[in-house]
Amino acid sequence: MKYEFDTADQLLKLCKKHKCSISEIAKRYEAERSGKAISTVRSGMKRARDVMYEAVKEGVKSTKKSKFNLSGGDANKLFQSLSSLKLMMGNKVTVRAMAYAIAVGETNANMGRIVAFPTAGGAGVIPGALFSCAEHFKAGKRQLLRGMFTSSAIGIIIAEGATLSAAKGGCQAEVGAATAMAAAGLTEMRGGTPEQCFHSAAIALKSYLGLACDPLGGLVEVPCIKRNALGAVAAISASDMVIAGIESKVPFDEVVKAMNDIAESMSERIRETALGGLAITKTGNKVKKKLGLKITKEL
Template sequence: MIQYNSIREIVEVAEKAGLKISELCLKDQAQQLGITEEELYREMEKDFDVMIEAADWGQQPGRISRSGLTGEEGYRMKQYAEHKGGLTGSLMTKAMARALAVSNCNAAMGRIVATPTAGSCGILPGCLVPMYEDRNFSKRDVVMSIFTAGAFGMVIATNACIAGAQGGCQAECGSAAGMAAAALVELMGGTPAQCADALGMVIVNELGLVCDPVAGLVEIPCIKRNAAGVILAYACADMALADIGLKIPADECITAMKEVGDRMSSDLKETAGGGLATTPTGKRLREQVFGKE
């Protein structure tokens, strides 16, 4: 059984067995849970179905958060993608629309899959739903890629963290985007080593990102960071697929992320005690929602 203590171990075991990381993870997790591989696959497929539903729900007009601070970001980006295409092209703007939509669903207290957290819930669906709905990859291949994302996420959770309250937004959106990048690489036929490189590249680019939710709510700037995470995941996946080496191994990137998170001020770790949360506008929005202290 895999211990999920290092990305290197997972890559080496997969390469030695001649398996994709997803195939290795599915086999290992099914064995640990005492169920068949097909049963476990069906459970993950249900999760992917929820991602699709959340993306669709959040792209409808009138989806406003309970606080009233955010809403319709997914709908507006979808309209923009369909009518103007966007600077990054239709696929990317549609991917951002899904990420924003799932985050909207979360803010409006809808049903989502935390991947790996609620605050970063839009990134993996934002990356994978378009590969299924727009790029016509098979549903099974897309669902299987989530096992690769999950395997890498377990290593991050073991050796660093995935919570903004512990490590800043680098630990939430950074982990989610890295997991998504690895999944994209596998979908595109990349090697296990390239999956690892994609994950590491994302962490390199998200290193030091603070968690500073305005009014303490997972809305501003969280929703827009989910869209940015999608862009980064696609970019790092493409770099890995182009054989642009990571240079610093993924495991060392994860260790660096933990070190940065440990040194980060508590004011910048989901407490709304710094960053955008304490700007004049951030304070005004807090009063708008909760009233004056």
């Protein structure tokens, strides 16, 4: 295959060779891999974008609580606050990004339709960061799709070099990976070079290494949903740093290797089993009781 890549190094070489962006390589790679036309590949991504947009729209309107009353209505609170903006983060882009990210998480918890980008647990970060920033600099629809393709390419590299499953690598593999993906996508949307995209992804992923997956009752709600909001803001910050001229000291491929090493040394208790961390606190056990789960230990 002409456009195959497993690492950032290979992808950067492809970008140089063909003199194009990461998103363009990702598109050509998918077309080559599946034997479909570029336009069909782009339509596939458009569908993902539309589903994410619907999930955001539904989520910011809804004040409905989830089945076990663990989440719901927070996206709406943030979205309402946009009109007055008395918050410390007196900046519409970040507050809106948080609102959108939470909206997707809440939609997911209420059994609405979402795109698992890269997984259901981290599905809010990319729409949060990308949609809010696209609104800010009035990006065209194509520009947004380019960001999404770049994000996917980063996701493929993480999946190849480490993992995208919290059962294997904890939350660093879900919200962490999503944050790195969003940061790179955003940098490309802003006109950054392929190298800059990887610097943003590396800076973002480095800050999420070792994050535990310890949700209350094993449900994808607490702390997952709010973690998505902070992930979206972190992605924007990482992209800002790089656009300001900062570079990551550790190259992206090495960060992925580090992530894999940390995943292997993580205890099973904090890998989506609800047997450690927040899941076994007093509050965590209350939720377990409600769900009829066995209580093993309390912190």
